[in-house]
Amino acid sequence: MTVKNPPVGAPAKATTYKSTALETMAEARIRWERAQADLAEKRPFWKQDFTTVSSMEVPHLVTAEQVADIDPVAEIGVPGEFPYTRGIHPTGYRGRLWTMRQFAGFGSAADTNARFKYLLDHGQTGLSVAFHLPTLYGYDSDHELARGEVGKCGVAVDTLADMETLFDGIPLDEVSTSMTINSTAPILFAMYLAVAEKQGVNIARDVSGTLQNDILKEYIAQKEYIYPPRESMRLITDQFAFAGEQVPRWNTISISGYHIREAGSTALQELAFTLRDGMEYVEYGIRAGLDVDDFAPRLSFFFNSHNDFFEEVAKYRAARRIWATVMRDRYGARNPRSWTLRFHTQTAGCSLTAQQPYNNVVRTTIQALAAVMGGTQSLHTNALDETLALPTEENARIALRTQQIIAHESGVTNTIDPLGGSYFVEELTRRMVDGAFDYIRRIDEFGGMVEAVEAGFPQREIMDAAFQYQRAFEDKEKLIVGVNAHVLEEEEPIETLYISDDLADQQIGSMEVVKRARDAGAAERTLDALRTGAAGEANTMPLILDCVKAYCTVGEVSDALREVFGTYEEPAVF
Amino acid sequence: MSRTTAHRILIAKPGLDGHDRGAKVIARALRDAGFEVIYSGLRQTPEQIAAAAVQEDVRAVGLSILSGAHNVLLPEIVTLLRDADADDILVFAGGIIPEKDIERLKGAGIDEIFLPGTVTADVIAYLNKSLSSEDSMETSKQLSTAGRTSVEER
Numbered sequence: 001m002t003v004k005n006p007p008v009g010a011p012a013k014a015t016t017y018k019s020t021a022l023e024t025m026a027e028a029r030i031r032w033e034r035a036q037a038d039l040a041e042k043r044p045f046w047k048q049d050f051t052t053v054s055s056m057e058v059p060h061l062v063t064a065e066q067v068a069d070i071d072p073v074a075e076i077g078v079p080g081e082f083p084y085t086r087g088i089h090p091t092g093y094r095g096r097l098w099t100m101r102q103f104a105g106f107g108s109a110a111d112t113n114a115r116f117k118y119l120l121d122h123g124q125t126g127l128s129v130a131f132h133l134p135t136l137y138g139y140d141s142d143h144e145l146a147r148g149e150v151g152k153c154g155v156a157v158d159t160l161a162d163m164e165t166l167f168d169g170i171p172l173d174e175v176s177t178s179m180t181i182n183s184t185a186p187i188l189f190a191m192y193l194a195v196a197e198k199q200g201v202n203i204a205r206d207v208s209g210t211l212q213n214d215i216l217k218e219y220i221a222q223k224e225y226i227y228p229p230r231e232s233m234r235l236i237t238d239q240f241a242f243a244g245e246q247v248p249r250w251n252t253i254s255i256s257g258y259h260i261r262e263a264g265s266t267a268l269q270e271l272a273f274t275l276r277d278g279m280e281y282v283e284y285g286i287r288a289g290l291d292v293d294d295f296a297p298r299l300s301f302f303f304n305s306h307n308d309f310f311e312e313v314a315k316y317r318a319a320r321r322i323w324a325t326v327m328r329d330r331y332g333a334r335n336p337r338s339w340t341l342r343f344h345t346q347t348a349g350c351s352l353t354a355q356q357p358y359n360n361v362v363r364t365t366i367q368a369l370a371a372v373m374g375g376t377q378s379l380h381t382n383a384l385d386e387t388l389a390l391p392t393e394e395n396a397r398i399a400l401r402t403q404q405i406i407a408h409e410s411g412v413t414n415t416i417d418p419l420g421g422s423y424f425v426e427e428l429t430r431r432m433v434d435g436a437f438d439y440i441r442r443i444d445e446f447g448g449m450v451e452a453v454e455a456g457f458p459q460r461e462i463m464d465a466a467f468q469y470q471r472a473f474e475d476k477e478k479l480i481v482g483v484n485a486h487v488l489e490e491e492e493p494i495e496t497l498y499i500s501d502d503l504a505d506q507q508i509g510s511m512e513v514v515k516r517a518r519d520a521g522a523a524e525r526t527l528d529a530l531r532t533g534a535a536g537e538a539n540t541m542p543l544i545l546d547c548v549k550a551y552c553t554v555g556e557v558s559d560a561l562r563e564v565f566g567t568y569e570e571p572a573v574f
Numbered sequence: 575m576s577r578t579t580a581h582r583i584l585i586a587k588p589g590l591d592g593h594d595r596g597a598k599v600i601a602r603a604l605r606d607a608g609f610e611v612i613y614s615g616l617r618q619t620p621e622q623i624a625a626a627a628v629q630e631d632v633r634a635v636g637l638s639i640l641s642g643a644h645n646v647l648l649p650e651i652v653t654l655l656r657d658a659d660a661d662d663i664l665v666f667a668g669g670i671i672p673e674k675d676i677e678r679l680k681g682a683g684i685d686e687i688f689l690p691g692t693v694t695a696d697v698i699a700y701l702n703k704s705l706s707s708e709d710s711m712e713t714s715k716q717l718s719t720a721g722r723t724s725v726e727e728r
Contacts, residue, residue: 133589133590133591133641134590136590137590137617139590144619145590145617145619146590147643147646147647148589148641148642148643148644148645148646148647149589149590149641149642149643152641152642152643153591153641153642218592222592223592223593223594223616224592262593262595263593263594263595264595264599350595353690353691354689354690354691355691387670387690388670388672389642389670389672463598463602466595466598466599467598467599467602467603470599470603470694473693474693474694474695480691483691484693493673493674496672498672498674499642501645501646569615570615570616571615572613572614572615572616573613574585574597574598574601574602574605574611574613
């Protein structure tokens with residue numbers, strides 16, 4: 001496999017401006033420089049730091065001169081054509097709006113089922129499941145480490161019975177579902193397919209959805225890993241192969257920058273690490289013997305959207321350009337669908353403030369607008385109370401309404417990539433592209449992302465950026481309204497969703513009922529078969545499907561794999 | 575009162591959540607402020623945290639939790655420290671903790687709770703103040719003990 005990056009800043013094949021126009025522009029720019037310097041002497045700038053939220057330099061003014069060497073066709077182009085800087089669909093949002101997909105899950109499967117139905121009734125167009133931490137981490141609700149966690153950060157799912165309740169009355173051939181699940185993704189994927197089968201849905205034809213399944217960013221940022229990196233990568237390539245044949249409309253992975261950003265990275269680091277993660281999955285898929293064009297069209301991405309509007313828009317545009325370039329030129333993909341980067345966006349949870357929480361609606365609006373103007377395929381907007389708790393029904397509705405207002409009232413959806421051609425946005429997009437390729441090269445030097453993670457490289461970069469941001473906030477170089485500026489001395493607390501600790505007993509009780517009612521022999525046999533298959537070369541996915549159909553618990557299946565794969569601990573450095 | 579040796583602090587992550595940004599930022603800021611900081615790593619049980627606090631002979635334990643399990647796990651840590659005769663160790667916490675839980679947690683022996691938006695300088699100031707007042711209490715205790723000893727000797 002070639003590990004060559006395409007040349008950056010290659011000579012432009014076309015230029016945007018005539019040289020005489022650029023000369024006139026240079027004269028005008030010099031006049032402006034003098035004028036602004038004169039004025040700045042009389043009236044000094046009101047602050048020193050004019051950088052993005054990620055501390056990226058922002059020029060005072062960008063003119064045609066700085067973007068004159070950007071090729072308007074080869075680098076920017078038109079929507080639906082390589083390198084897709086302006087979008088992946090020729091029709092933009094006229095053909096189809098983005099999917100409004102609010103992440104939801106709390107309490108029991110029945111609680112979350114009711115919230116799903118509420119959101120669908122209010123115009124949401126896809127489901128997105130938040131599981132509670134024990135499910136994410138492969139423990140049953142009665143595990144020692146599940147104490148206090150049951151149903152808190154998401155919905156409690158221990159067995160197929162919970163999954164049946166979760167999707168009760170929701171036709172899985174009509175709704176697409178995204179599941180935020182990583183280490184235990186194959187188990188929950190299997191459960192979803194088993195529910196669809198019970199509903200009589202044609203899985204190969206009608207089941208569609210997305211698994212997050214991005215284990216690399218778990219080691220890098222979110223830290224919900226179970227097994228060591230290489231074993232985890234094997235589970236993922238098993239799912240690529242299985243879904244490619246059996247569930248062709250399923251996105252087996254959503255390569256996620258969201259959590260990298262939440263952990264404190266800059267926008268550039270989010271972009272670079274996420275795309276390099278994506279490249280790592282491609283390389284592992286190819287190494288596992290798959291044809292790149294057989295699985296690459298099903299790869300999808302998931303980005304954060306923070307407050308710095310232009311930085312975010314440039315990030316999305318750069319992401320599409322880089323992905324198209326590496327897929328075609330580095331991995332030799334021939335199918336244009338392998339070149340296109342499709343992505344989901346979530347507004348930045350870490351940008352929300354506990355202080356004056358209603359201001360969060362405004363922040364979320366700006367962030368959602370950036371995602372839409374950056375061409376997202378689907379979007380979650382955070383609720384105003386999400387820095388305090390999981391959202392109340394009312395706040396979840398306002399969050400959804402925020403998207404609907406952008407879609408139907410703002411007018412930004414009428415034209416494709418409305419910021420394309422902006423001197424500043426094109427200049428920033430190019431800096432994002434160049435900066436990301438720099439990081440990609442550094443990660444290549446480690447031997448790849450798995451090796452870079454093992455060496456702690458992205459983790460350290462993110463930690464340093466997080467600390468630098470905290471300093472900038474504390475030194476008031478970066479102002480956050482309501483927190484270090486415009487503070488209210490007294491604030492009334494708002495009503496938040498409260499999840500009782502009593503749920504745990506109910507959940508454990510119903511899991512015990514399921515375990516007593518199942519065919520114990522079948523449960524044992526399927527788990528044994530999984531252990532044997534995992535120790536060998538078999539595709540684990542069909543074996544896990546057998547386990548969940550026998551009502552084995554998430555914890556039992558995870559433990560079977562723990563026995564074979566071992567577990568991972570990261571060094572506790574800060 | 576100036577101190578000659580750095581106070582040793584354990585920053586620990588109880589609960590299953592992997593959000594370690596806050597814990598690591600606090601750990602680094604405390605280290606930069608002259609504390610000796612030990613970071614537990616992720617997903618520590620109350621038993622592991624209490625044992626580490628005792629074994630490392632720390633002056634304070636900072637607990638970072640964003641999972642929602644604080645009502646169950648934090649009081650357990652205080653109880654375990656008490657059972658180990660280590661209730662002189664100051665316990666403070668930070669994370670996503672609803673307003674209505676704060677009183678209950680303080681009642682259960684959590685000395686201070688820092689919410690989102692806290693500046694690290696406040697945590698440093700809090701520790702300096704709490705630990706130095708303990709130091710002066712400790713010093714006066716030692717003095718009075720010393721006094722008593724000398725009386726007994728006489």
